[in-house]
Amino acid sequence: MPDPEPRRRTSGLVVESREHVRLLTLDRPERRNALSTALQEDLVEEFLDAGESPDVRAVVLTGTGPAFSAGLDLKEIRELDARGERFRSPMHRTTRSFLEVVTECPKPTIAALNGATVAGGFELALACDIRLAAPGIPMGLPEAKIGMGANFGSVLLPKLVPRGLALELLFTGDPMTSDEAVRHGLVNRVVPAPELLDAALDLARRIAANAPVSVRRMKETVVKTADMPLWQALRLEVGPDPYTSEDRAEGIAARLEQRAPRWKGR
Incomplete structure (x- = not known):
């Protein structure tokens, strides 16, 4: 049977099934794939569905446009501030954290980082099991520059790289490039941009071919x-x-x- 047609959710998340691989694409290029509340909720639903589906054996996550994701939707947050609505810290919200759900997905997850991967977008990449990246893209956690906390990254990043490097990235908010990240093991490998998605899908298919x-x-x-x-x-x-x-x-x-x-x- 041919794969079903892609589904586009109103949040900007595109969902495709390619044999035993589920492809999720962040498709808000005009907002640098900012993670709005609606997009976070759809990521939760789609990762839970992929984890539960017996037909899905691996998940690939990527983005469109110049960024994988620029992180949380700051314009949305500012609008909430302007209305006087309370902004809750990550572990005090009424819904599950999308980053926790991605981390807990029982199926292998691969992030294909097509462009800038910063703030919550970098945390989303860290939540995946394997990361492939286009050359020269900026990656990092600039939260200290805007008064945010990088709660997930502050916990996970020191588990993946030496503590001193993690603290430098967190304290300064300065980015590294994907070419630097691969040397520290944060990225499995750098792949030319035109070949990136195919490389991620090929890796997912090789995983899906196993028991x-x-x-x-x-x-x-x-x-x-x-x-x-x-x-x-x-x-x-x-x-x-x-x-x-x-x-x-x-x-x-x-x-x-x-x-x-x-x-x-x-």
């Missing part, structure tokens, strides 16, 4: 044992058990019979 039970087990194990002692982490047994799954028997049979496996996800 879903195995991939999910690996992701949950990596995420949930990150701060645990080795002896405790080895005994945690999180996620589905690939060793006793139907897919394990199918994978071995397919390898010995020299054919493509037919995964059932169980």
Whole structure:
């Protein structure tokens, strides 16, 4: 069956299904893909749906125009301030944080960073498992320059790079380029802009070709044992058990019979 037509949500999020890969595109180029409240809510819904759908085995997130995302929609926030409405800090809102939902997605997530990736846009990229980026794009957390807090980035960034570097980026608010970021492991690799989305989709397809039970087990194990002692982490047994799954028997049979496996996800 051909893939269904793309769906465009009113927030500016475009949703596509390409075989076992879900492609989500931030499509507000006139606002540098700023993360409005509506767009955040749609990201929550679509990542939850991708995580629950048995047909989705990987998610690719990208943007259109000159930016991946410039972060929260500052014009929207200013309008709320002008109306005298209360601005709540990230962990005191009535809805789930979109960044937490992306981080907790049980399927592998890949960010294809097509342009400037700053503030909440950088935090959104950090929430994904794997990051590919176009050359020379600015990446960073300028929140200290405008009185915001970078709550998610302040927690996650020091887990991904040396503490001193994380603090320098947070305290100064200065950006680095994607070419610098790849040297620190924040970006898996830099890909020429015209080839970026194809590279991300190809990577997602290669992941999706593997046993879903195995991939999910690996992701949950990596995420949930990150701060645990080795002896405790080895005994945690999180996620589905690939060793006793139907897919394990199918994978071995397919390898010995020299054919493509037919995964059932169980």
